[in-house]
Structures are given as C-alpha cells and as structure tokens.
Amino acid sequence: MKIRLILFSLSVVLISAGCVTTRETPAQTEARRREAMAERERRLAEEESRRQIQLSLEDTDTQVHTLRQEMNRMRSEMNKAQAQDLQRLESRISRLEQQLQALDQQRAKDREEIISILSNRMAELMQQNRAAPSSGGGRAHTVASGETLSAIAAAWGVSPQAIIRANNIQNPNVLRVGQTLTIP
Secondary structure: OHHHHHHHHHHHHHHHHOOOOOOOOHHHHHHHHHHHHHHHHHHHHHHHHHHHHHHHHHHHHHHHHHHHHHHHHHHHHHHHHHHHHHHHHHHHHHHHHHHHHHHHHHHHHHHHHHHHHHHHHHHHHHHHHOOOEOOOOOEEEEOOOOOOHHHHHHHHOOOHHHHHHHHOOOOOOOOOOOOEEEEO
16 A cells, blocks of 8 residues: 555656656647647737737827927917017007097197187177277176186286276176176
8 A cells, every 4th residue: 555655646746747748649639739829829919919009009109299299389389479469469559559649639739729719719709899888988898608807808908907896896706698897
C-alpha cells in the first residue's frame, strides 16, 4: 500500500510539473492546432483593432488641436473686430458731441439775434407810438405786453426816473398792459 501511495504521489508531482506526456489522437492534435490558430488570429485581430483605435485616437487629438487653434484665432479676430467697432462708436459719439456743441453755439447766436431784432422792432413801435404830445406837455405811450419801464425809457430816450415822476408811479416794477404813460 505504501508503494501505491508513493507511486500515486509521484504521478501527481509529475503531472503537475508537466512531465507526463499523454498521447493524443490525430483529430485531437488537429483540433488543438486549429484552436491555437484561431487564438492567434483572434489576438492578431485584437491587435489590429487596437492599432486602428490608436490611429483614430491620434487623428481625433490632431483634429481637436486644429479646432482649438482655429477657435483661438477666431476669438482673436472677434476681439479685434469688437475693438474696432468700439473705436468707431467712440469716434461717432465724439463727432455727435461736437455737432451738439456747434448747434448749441448757433442756438445762442440765434437767440441773441432774435432778441436784438425784437428790441429794435419794439423801439420802432415805441417811436411810432410817440404820437402827439399829451395834455401834460409830453408824449403818450401805451404799455404793451412784456414791456418794462427801463425798455420804454430807452426807446423814448429818457430816464426811467423821469417817466416815474411824470406819471406819479408808486411801484415802478408794476406796469399794466394798456396803461398810458406820459413821456416827458
């Protein structure tokens, strides 16, 4: 029994060490050979697939890099265009401000001219109102809307105080439209 146990242990050791050879039939050998070829073809196909994936990945990386460069170029162009647009707007605003200043100056000149024309016209009208002398030895003037004592005096070439004395005016700041004044 010990011998059998020793032989069994020895066969287990030899089998596990791969030293035991078994005989295969030609069909088994052919099947093993086909399996090995199929395994080799599968490995080659996997390797080819990995190469294709690697090439595709490298191509994608190149495209991403190219797109990033294009995107940066477009951002740069957009920033330049925005800067140019901003500069054009600032220039246009500056021109408009200059035009507004010129219009304000022209408006002030026009206002002065209108005041001058109206003052001259009022003086002419007042000259025309210098009709015959009134009963008190002076000329009569009828106060029109917007006339002041100083404007009436200037139009008639007399002092405001002379008109105040001649008409016994208590408050020279209050004249009524239609009031008749004696001009000394």
